[in-house]
Amino acid sequence: MKSIKKNDVAFFNRAIDLAYKSSGLVSPRPSVGALVTNENIIVGEGATEKRPGLHAEVIAINNAGEKSLNGTLYCTLEPHSFHGVAPPCTETIIKSGISKVVCPIKDPHPKVNGIGFEQLKAANIEVITKVHSDVIESCKELISPYVHHLNTGYPLVTLKTAMSIDGKTATRLSDSKWITTLESRNKVHNLRYKADAVITGIGTIISDNSRLTSRDHDDKYLGRPKLRIVVDSNGIIPADRNIFKQPGQIVIASVSKINNLPSNVENMVLPDGNGKVSLQKLLFEMGQRGIQNILLECGSKLNAGFIENGLVDQIKIFIGGIIIGGSDSPGVISGTGIDLIKNAIPIKDLSVLQNGNDIEITGQINHPYKCCN
Numbered sequence: 001m002k003s004i005k006k007n008d009v010a011f012f013n014r015a016i017d018l019a020y021k022s023s024g025l026v027s028p029r030p031s032v033g034a035l036v037t038n039e040n041i042i043v044g045e046g047a048t049e050k051r052p053g054l055h056a057e058v059i060a061i062n063n064a065g066e067k068s069l070n071g072t073l074y075c076t077l078e079p080h081s082f083h084g085v086a087p088p089c090t091e092t093i094i095k096s097g098i099s100k101v102v103c104p105i106k107d108p109h110p111k112v113n114g115i116g117f118e119q120l121k122a123a124n125i126e127v128i129t130k131v132h133s134d135v136i137e138s139c140k141e142l143i144s145p146y147v148h149h150l151n152t153g154y155p156l157v158t159l160k161t162a163m164s165i166d167g168k169t170a171t172r173l174s175d176s177k178w179i180t181t182l183e184s185r186n187k188v189h190n191l192r193y194k195a196d197a198v199i200t201g202i203g204t205i206i207s208d209n210s211r212l213t214s215r216d217h218d219d220k221y222l223g224r225p226k227l228r229i230v231v232d233s234n235g236i237i238p239a240d241r242n243i244f245k246q247p248g249q250i251v252i253a254s255v256s257k258i259n260n261l262p263s264n265v266e267n268m269v270l271p272d273g274n275g276k277v278s279l280q281k282l283l284f285e286m287g288q289r290g291i292q293n294i295l296l297e298c299g300s301k302l303n304a305g306f307i308e309n310g311l312v313d314q315i316k317i318f319i320g321g322i323i324i325g326g327s328d329s330p331g332v333i334s335g336t337g338i339d340l341i342k343n344a345i346p347i348k349d350l351s352v353l354q355n356g357n358d359i360e361i362t363g364q365i366n367h368p369y370k371c372c373n
C-alpha cells in the first residue's frame with residue numbers, strides 16, 4: 001500500500017484544522033475537514049456545515065472548481081456514499097475529476113463503512129489510507145462523539161470541574177467564583193459552545209445562579225449550547241433564576257410533572273424509583289434525540305450520581321492555583337465513594353496543559369454501557 005509523502009502531512013494538518021472549526025457544532029453530522037490540492041497548491045477548502053448544508057468534501061471541490069481535475073482530495077473521514085440529507089460525496093468526487101483521495105479513517109456509519117472508498121476505487125481514483133499516526137489520532141479524536149453515539153446510542157459525557165489545589169470545588173459557604181483564572185474560564189465557554197448540551201443540578205442553579213450559556217469576552221450570548229439541562233428531582237427551581245433569562249432551549253428533568261414552566265422549557269419526567277431523576281434514562285433520551293456530546297457542570301452530588309452510575313466518559317479538571325481547605329467544603333465527587341483503592345476508577349490517556357496559573361487535566365474513563373430500553 002502506498003503512503004503519503006512527508007510534506008503531504010502539512011496539507012492534512014490544514015484539513016484537521018478546518019474540521020476543528022466545525023467540531024461540536026454540526027451534530028448529528030461528524031465534523032470533517034477537506035481540501036483539494038493541484039500541483040502541490042491548495043485550490044479548495046471546506047468544513048462540514050450544519051444540516052441541510054454541504055459536506056466538507058463538496059465545499060472544497062466547489063471552491064476548487066475546474067482545478068479539481070487531476071487534483072488530490074485530503075479528507076479527515078471517509079467520504080459518504082449514500083443518499084441521505086445530502087447526496088453522496090463520492091458522486092461529487094468522481095464527477096470532479098479528482099485522481100487521488102487521501103483519507104485515513106473509515107466512516108463507521110453502517111451505510112458507509114468502507115463503501116465510500118470502494119466506490120472511489122471502482123471509479124479508478126487512487127485511495128490512500130496510510131498516513132502518519134499523529135494524523136490518524138487527530139482524525140479519530142475529531143469524530144469521537146459521533147463514533148461513541150453510533151456505537152452506544154448515548155452521548156459522549158465529559159465531566160468538567162474547577163477545583164483548588166486541595167481538590168475543593170467551593171468554600172463551606174458555597175462560594176465558587178472564581179477558582180480558576182479568566183484563561184481557563186474562557187476555555188469553559190468554548191467547551192459549552194462546542195457541546196450539544198450542558199447538564200447541571202438544582203444545587204448549582206440555586207447557589208451559583210448560572211446561565212450555562214456560551215458567551216464572548218463582552219458577555220454576548222453566542223447561541224450555544226443547543227440545550228441546557230437542569231436535574232431537579234422535586235421541581236423546586238425558582239422562576240427568577242438566570243438560566244430562564246437567556247434564550248435557548250431548556251430541559252428540567254424531574255421525578256414528577258412540573259406545571260407552569262416558560263414556553264422554552266421542556267419538563268422530562270424520569271424517575272429512578274428512589275425519589276431521584278434517573279441519570280441513565282436522561283442520557284439515553286438525549287442520545288435518542290441525536291445529542292452526541294454533553295458537558296457536565298455539576299456540583300459534587302450530581303457528579304457522584306453520574307460517576308456512580310458509570311455514565312462519565314471523559315474528565316476535564318481545571319486546577320486553580322489556590323487552597324480552599326475545610327472539611328465542610330465540597331470536593332469534585334461526593335456520594336459514598338469506593339471502599340478500597342484497588343476498586344478506584346482508573347483514568348486513562350491523561351494529558352496535562354498549563355493555562356497561566358491553572359492546570360488543565362483531561363482523561364478518559366472506559367466502562368461498559370447498560371442499555372435502558
Ligand SMILES: NC(=O)c1ccc[n+]([C@@H]2O[C@H](COP(=O)([O-])OP(=O)(O)OC[C@H]3O[C@@H](n4cnc5c(N)ncnc54)[C@H](OP(=O)(O)O)[C@@H]3O)[C@@H](O)[C@H]2O)c1
Pocket residue numbers: 160161162163168169170171173174175176179200201202203204205207208231232233234275276277278279297298299300301302303304305306330
Ligand atoms: N467548581 C466547580 O466546577 C463547580 C461546578 C458546579 C457547581 N459547583 C458548586 O457546587 C455546589 C453545589 O453542589 P451540589 O452537589 O449541591 O449541586 P448539583 O450537583 O448542581 O446538584 C445536586 C442535586 O442534584 C439532584 N439530583 C437529582 N438526581 C440526582 C441523582 N440521580 N444523583 C445525584 N443528584 C441528583 C439532587 O437534588 P434533588 O434530588 O433534590 O433534585 C442533588 O442535591 C455549589 O457550591 C456550586 O458553587 C462548583
